[in-house]
Amino acid sequence: MDTATVIARLDEARGADSRTRDRVCDEVAAEFLAAGTPPFIEVRSADLRTDPYLMCADRYWRGRFQEQPTARTALECARWMSDHVNDESWEAVAEQWALGNGFLNRDNLESPDQLAEVMGETGTGAAVERFAFFLTLFHAGKLRANFCFDELHAFLAYSPSSAAAGSLRGEPVFVALQSFAAFGSRTLTAAYASELLEQAWSAADRTRHTVDICLNGVAFAPPFAGQGELLRDYAEEAVEAHPGDHMFHARLAAGLHMCGRHDAALESIDTALALLAASATASLSVLQNQYLTKRDAIQEGRLRAERDAEQLHRWEQQAAANAQLERSLHTSSVRAVEVVAVFTAAIAFAVGSLQVTLTGKLPLSDRLWLLAAQGVGLAVFALLIVGGTWLITRSHHGQDKRTG
Template sequence: MDTVTVTARLDEARTADSRTRDRICDEVAAELLAAEAPPSFEVRSADLRLDPYFMCADRYWRQRFLERPTARTALECARWMSDHVGDGSWGAVAEQWGLGNGFLNRGSVESVDQIAGAVGEAGTGTEAERVAFFLALFHAGKLRANFCFDELHAFLVSSPVSLAANSLRQAPVFLALRSFAAFGSRALTVAYAAELLEQAWSSSERTRHTVDICLNGLAFATPFEEQGELLRSHAEEAVETYPGDHMFHARLATGLHMCGRHDEALASIDTALALLAASPTASLSVLQDQYLTKRDAIQEGRLRAVRDAEHQRRWEQQAAANVQLERSLHTSSVRAVEVVAVFTAAIAFAVGSLQVTLTGKLPLTDRLWLLAAQGAGLALFALLIVGGTWLITRSHQQVNSGGE
């Protein structure tokens, strides 16, 4: 297929509806693959929805990577990009193809030496740095997809491939990948990962892929304190910036779920599913399964939270009832002691008074005084028992009140 024909068909696709555009791009890419001829047109954006030139090139190189997911293919793609992708779009295209094709071909991971061999053929200068950067993204995309956190961190920090990228290693997407690796590693600290996250997130050159990797790292990090809150706050910012991105709504749902805000999480994951249904992504079914699994987890968490709240309420009611019962039993026992003391004093007085009255030989006046003294003594005894019991129980109640 000659360049004029390809250009005419892609220009036709630019004004067509989305289904016709997809069909034309698929057909042109298939014909280029059959002719073993790389696209000869230029790519000026990384828009997978509206730019038929990028869409066609994306399909062409995706198939090339699927047929041979090696650093050699990545080298050929990087060289093609040097000649056919403008400087203004090169970074976005490199991130899309490097990370995306790395994810799609995660089952085929080469050694660092194999990748370094390809970089050695890139020459020198700016083009060589870009080639190294693209190969680094391609390999990092595989390691990220396989959650090889420590291996990914070592590759990004010290491999010859990454070092060959020179200043491009300070790109936000590169810092985000290091943050992702650090959050998942059990050998690195959360503080180190958070510092890298902040550097990538606050960069004025932050891209959509940078945001995605940062949120991905927080979502799959080794659990740490405030993880859910950190993910929620960053995901909310991402949703504000990219309101139509289903992935960021799904990340927000994960953060809200971690924070125990299940109703909000359910709303976010439903939004993600709705946006996904209208997305042209090639991995629709895979992502849909992931989102539905997350939705089930949120539903389960919500039901568990409701059950836990009910159990907590019942436990608190039972605890309050137990305290009330304890107080009632304690008060009853105290009153019983008081009654026994008074009753004992009354019996003692009655017995004593009978003895004095019936068997006494003292004059009446003396017997009356004796009875009065005996009654006063027994009354004082009962009063001391009752008063002492009151003081003891009052102190006990004050201690219990202070503890509550």
């Protein structure tokens, strides 16, 4: 392939519209693939939307990974990057290609022995750390896409490629992957995962992929206290920093859904779908299905919340009616006791007064005093019964008023 012609076509594509630029980059990449020759172009940015040089190289290596989705292809790609990608853009491009192609080729997991064999081919020198870092991200991308949390944790902690990455193990994206593995693990705690999350999130040089992995870990972790609020808060910050990123709007929708804010979640997932449709991502159909599934879940949760609220209202109304009925029955019982006490005292007074009046031999004045004393005694008896009943039931009335 003629170098000058390729450069001229890519330079011309830089000023063209997005559709033309995509077409030119696809054509040039296909020509490199057909010739079996890696691109001889230089990549000086990490902008996959407007830089035709990066776009062309990206399509070429995507095709290579589709043909052979192996760690050996990843090593070839890493070697090419060391010669053709400038230092300022290297890490961002490495994250895009390693994690992205790992996701696209997640069905082709390799064994630890295969990975160790490829690591033996990295050679020596200053570039070995970068080669190992790229290989680690590529395989980690596969494990992450398959939600192999414990396997990912072990791979990042103990694999030869991870160990050979050296100082690059402290990069935010690496820590974010550790956080993702910890959040999904059944053996590691959410507190430990949250510490790693905060470490990666607060890094001054965190990248877009770091943010994505952090949110991904919280979203797919087994349920833990405060999960929805944590995801919502971090996703809101991500959306504010990257308002045009469909993935972050989708994560925000998931967090709002967990918090029971279904209307806001529905708005966020619809925004994610609209932004996704306008993007040129290679995994559009996969992500679209994920977003539509989440949208269905949000709508189902919204309907369930409405039904639950209606049922709760009915229960509250029924509980209030039951409490009112209980108070009515209790009041009726108390009144009945009081009436019986008064009626009993009246009968006793009537019977006693008849005996004194009809059969007594005492003088009239003595009989009147006797009747008065008997009446007062029975009246006191009735008052004691009524008063005792009131004292006994007063505390019960107070509880009814406080709970009612």
